[in-house]
Amino acid sequence: MSLVNLAxxxxxxxxxSKARLGVTSIPVSKLHVRLMLQLQKHGFLSSVTLGGxxxxxxxxxxxxxxxxxxxxxxxxxxxEPWLAYPAPETASNKKSTLGEEKVYEVQVPANPARRxxxxxxxxxxxxxxxxxxxxxSKPTRRxxxxxxxxxxxxxxxxxxxxAGMTRPGECIFVSTDRGILEARECVERKLGGQPLARxx
Amino acid sequence: xxVCRPARCLLTRTTTTAALPKSSTTPSKHHFSTxxxxxxxxxxxxxxxxxxxxxxxxxAAETAHPKYQERELDLLSKKYTPSQLAAIRAAEQTIDxxxxxxxxxxxxxxxxLPYDDDLAEVDPVTDHADKxxxxxxxxxxxxxxxxxxxxNEAIAKLATAELAKLYPDGIPEGQLTxxxxxxxxxxxxxxxxxxxxxxxxxxTGDEDAVRALADHRHSxxxxxxxRIETRMAKATRRLAxxxxxxxxxxxxxxxxxxxxxxxxxxxxxxxxxxxxTNQTRMGKIRSLYYLTIAGNGEGLxxxxxxxSVEPEEGRVESVIAAIRNMKPIPRxxxxxxxxxxxxxxxxxxxxxxxxxxxxxxxxQHLIFEMARAAGLQDLSARVPRSRNKMNVxxxxxxxxxxxxxxxxxxxxxGVKLVDVRKVYYGGSVH
Numbered sequence: 001m002s003l004v005n006l007a008x009x010x011x012x013x014x015x016x017s018k019a020r021l022g023v024t025s026i027p028v029s030k031l032h033v034r035l036m037l038q039l040q041k042h043g044f045l046s047s048v049t050l051g052g053x054x055x056x057x058x059x060x061x062x063x064x065x066x067x068x069x070x071x072x073x074x075x076x077x078x079x080e081p082w083l084a085y086p087a088p089e090t091a092s093n094k095k096s097t098l099g100e101e102k103v104y105e106v107q108v109p110a111n112p113a114r115r116x117x118x119x120x121x122x123x124x125x126x127x128x129x130x131x132x133x134x135x136x137s138k139p140t141r142r143x144x145x146x147x148x149x150x151x152x153x154x155x156x157x158x159x160x161x162x163a164g165m166t167r168p169g170e171c172i173f174v175s176t177d178r179g180i181l182e183a184r185e186c187v188e189r190k191l192g193g194q195p196l197a198r199x200x
Numbered sequence: 201x202x203v204c205r206p207a208r209c210l211l212t213r214t215t216t217t218a219a220l221p222k223s224s225t226t227p228s229k230h231h232f233s234t235x236x237x238x239x240x241x242x243x244x245x246x247x248x249x250x251x252x253x254x255x256x257x258x259x260a261a262e263t264a265h266p267k268y269q270e271r272e273l274d275l276l277s278k279k280y281t282p283s284q285l286a287a288i289r290a291a292e293q294t295i296d297x298x299x300x301x302x303x304x305x306x307x308x309x310x311x312x313l314p315y316d317d318d319l320a321e322v323d324p325v326t327d328h329a330d331k332x333x334x335x336x337x338x339x340x341x342x343x344x345x346x347x348x349x350x351x352n353e354a355i356a357k358l359a360t361a362e363l364a365k366l367y368p369d370g371i372p373e374g375q376l377t378x379x380x381x382x383x384x385x386x387x388x389x390x391x392x393x394x395x396x397x398x399x400x401x402x403x404t405g406d407e408d409a410v411r412a413l414a415d416h417r418h419s420x421x422x423x424x425x426x427r428i429e430t431r432m433a434k435a436t437r438r439l440a441x442x443x444x445x446x447x448x449x450x451x452x453x454x455x456x457x458x459x460x461x462x463x464x465x466x467x468x469x470x471x472x473x474x475x476x477t478n479q480t481r482m483g484k485i486r487s488l489y490y491l492t493i494a495g496n497g498e499g500l501x502x503x504x505x506x507x508s509v510e511p512e513e514g515r516v517e518s519v520i521a522a523i524r525n526m527k528p529i530p531r532x533x534x535x536x537x538x539x540x541x542x543x544x545x546x547x548x549x550x551x552x553x554x555x556x557x558x559x560x561x562x563x564q565h566l567i568f569e570m571a572r573a574a575g576l577q578d579l580s581a582r583v584p585r586s587r588n589k590m591n592v593x594x595x596x597x598x599x600x601x602x603x604x605x606x607x608x609x610x611x612x613x614g615v616k617l618v619d620v621r622k623v624y625y626g627g628s629v630h
Contacts, residue, residue, distance in 0.1 A: 043613025124612030166553065168539040169609035169617060 001031055001175075003139040003196075009035075010133040010197055017121055017128035023047075023055050025116040032117055034180045035196060038173055042182060044130045044199060047120035052109045055118050062104045073098060136162055136172065136195040146192035150174065150183050162195060170200040261297035268292070332417040343405035343413065350404045358395035363387060452520050466526075467573045468494045468519050471566055472589045476507065490515045491590055493597075494522035495573025499534070502526030503597045529574045529600045533557075533621075536578040538606065543599035548591035551582040552599055566592050574600065 009026045016024040026032055028050065036048045049056045065073070076098065077084055083098055109115055122129040137143045141161070149159040153172065156164040165172060165183070172183040176193035186193065249257075268276070268289075277285055315326065322330060334341060346354065363371065366387045372380060395401055399413040412418045453463060472491035477484045487509045495501040504521025508514030532538045532554060541552040550567070555578040561568050563581035566589060571579050583592055610617040 043615045122612065125608065127612075129612045166540040168604055168606050169613070170539075 002029070003135060003137060003142070005029065006031065006035070006196065007135050007139070010135055013119070013121075013130060013133050017130050020123065020128070021121055023058070023118055023120055025051075025055065025118045028112070028115045028117045031175075031180075031196075035173055036117060036119060038180050038182065039130070039199065042171055042199075044122065044171075045119050046122050047118070049106060049118040049120075050108055051106050051116055051118045052114055053116060056106045057104065063102060065099075065102060069099065131200060133197055133199045136198055142194065144192065144194050145174075147187055147190045150192065150195075151187045154184050154187055165198075167200045170198065172198050257298055257301070261301045264301050265297040329417045332412070332415070337408050337412050339408050340406045341409045343403040343409050346402060346404040351401050354398075354401040354404070355392065355395040358398050358401060359388075359391040362391035362394055366391070446516075448516065448520055452523060455524060463523070466494050466496055466523055468492060468522065469569055469573065470515060470518065471569060471593060473515075485509065488514045490518035491593060492518040492522040493570055493573050493593065494519065494526055495570070495575065496526070497573065497575040499529050499531050499575055500526045501529050501570060501574040501597060501600060503593055527601045529576075530603050530605055531574075531576060534575070536576060537600065538603050541599040541603060543595045543602070545591045545595040545598065546588065547586035548583065548588050548595050549585045550592060550595040550599055551584065552596070553580045553582075554578070555580055564592075567596050570596050570600070576600075 005027060009032060012024065012026060026036070033048070033050075036045060039045045040048050047059075064070075143161055145153070145159070145162065149162075150172075152159040153162055153164050156166045158164050162172075172195050173180055174183055174186050174191075174193040174195045176186060176191045178189070178191060180196065181189070181191065181193075183195070273285075276288065280288065317323070317326075322328075371384065376384065400410050403410060403413060449463075453460065456463075470490050470492045472489070474489055475486055476489050477486050479485075487507055488511045490506045492504050492506070492515070493501065494504065502522045502525035504518045504523070504525050506514040506516070506518030506521060508517060530538055535557060536554045536559075537552055539554055541550075543550050552563075552567070555562075557578060559578040559580070561571050561577065561579050563571065563579055564583060564587075567579070567581045567583075570593065571577075581596075606617045606619065
């Protein structure tokens with residue numbers, strides 16, 4: 001669990017946001033993947049894709065369904081909106097009633113050293129969604145906190161070395177024994193761990 | 201005391217151990233904590249009242265709120281029907297005179313009525329007159345717009361009546377002093393203005409119907425405000441002699457689409473003034489620089505700069521720039537900011553922190569003035585680096601105007617954000 005690499009990822013994401021990049025890539029590690037999936041879950045990233053040295057095709061350039069198909073799908077959904085929800089998979093409805101799903105295959109190199117994690121960055125009102133991302137637990141000073149301390153931090157008070165979450169929409173991602181979670185979720189589930197990054 | 205206690209405990213224990221073993225149900229004598237022990241006897245829930253006290257209370261209640269005598273009941277029966285009388289007696293019985301004496305009190309608050317009244321009747325002096333409806337107007341109710349001749353006639357009549365009120369002994373004649381002359385002219389002008397604004401001068405028709413137009417008892421507006429009489433006349437007089445108008449102010453009003461009254465409510469304060477010089481080949485040209493803030497105390501704040509060789513000119517320029525530059529500032533619960541803010545201008549960094557209700561404005565004077573003008577009440581701030589006044593003001597203004605709102609963040613991230621302060625206790629947290 002290299003926090004040095006994570007620090008590089010943090011500053012790279014900040015720089016990419018400032019440069020208004022649409023897609024960027026970071027080295028692949030289990031820690032990076034899990035943290036990025038949490039970032040995507042909390043809406044900081046639009047996509048997380050495992051790929052090679054070249055970026056995956058953006059969604060708009062992927063093969064789309066034709067206009068007639070899209071219109072048919074829209075009318076079908078308008079009449080039967082419950083079809084939008086996944087049905088339990090049985091032998092009879094192996095094929096979805098909504099038609100073939102378009103799956104875009106990404107070429108992942110066999111050599112793990114050549115793999116990259118491609119991230120889609122988000123912008124809103126000409127401002128990046130991810131403005132700041134900084135390490136809390138650092139390679140030179142690792143910190144672990146319990147759920148009570150995390151509760152204090154989420155209530156915007158300082159606890160020990162960790163400043164409170166005082167900015168609107170601020171998130172702290174904590175590495176716990178149940179995976180990487182957001183600080184508020186940790187408080188809810190009474191979990192402690194190593195706070196990795198503060199994002200806002 | 202705390203030193204003595206262990207010794208005592210020790211002694212008691214030795215005596216008890218020396219004696220025969222007691223049954224476990226008997227409570228031990230010594231205390232295991234420093235808190236005072238509970239009294240053994242339970243206090244009654246209600247205070248005991250002695251018979252003598254009760255007698256005194258009954259007597260006092262009897263004198264303060266006496267029962268109806270036979271004679272009074274006879275008088276009441278003349279005024280009220282038997283069923284009403286029964287209701288009165290039932291009410292008298294329901295309310296205990298002792299409760300009235302011990303629990304009721306006379307109002308002393310400033311909002312009590314200034315007179316004794318059961319509010320059963322309309323007092324012509326203290327109360328609003330009853331509203332009248334169209335059925336109270338006798339005869340035909342037709343009114344039409346008056347033509348010029350009728351209007352002039354009505355204005356003359358009304359103005360004369362109004363002047364007669366101001367000069368009950370007749371208009372002074374002969375040689376008038378300058379003051380008297382002025383007063384007479386003002387009175388005539390006011391009377392004419394008021395008459396021209398009167399609906400009786402604008403409409404004509406049936407006499408009763410026209411009179412009803414000017415009768416405030418027919419008005420839908422509650423007639424608690426003073427009528428046009430003096431206020432309107434005063435307002436027109438003031439506008440008449442207020443001739444000098446700043447063309448820049450006029451342009452500002454046009455730009456904002458405001459009237460003068462709204463402009464008067466704006467708080468303006470010049471925070472920075474210093475001299476600057478322009479070095480030319482002719483020599484130094486000195487001028488004055490002003491930085492002014494403007495706010496309405498309800499979430500608008502502007503910063504304006506002005507510079508001129510003439511001091512007053514530069515100040516007015518900065519004031520107008522500040523009012524023109526006013527921008528809305530999002531305020532959380534109309535008292536503080538949404539989360540912590542940070543802004544850097546030049547070498548100046550300003551950090552603003554949102555604070556709980558009642559915290560106050562604990563920040564340096566420039567930020568304090570800006571927060572007060574914007575209508576923020578709870579705020580603290582740090583200016584950790586350069587404290588250049590101009591840059592501090594600009595950085596604070598930029599920070600306050602460029603706040604990120606939770607709604608915006610939620611839409612940007614596509615997640616749901618909820619202010620829990622509005623969730624707990626049914627949202628009634630302040």
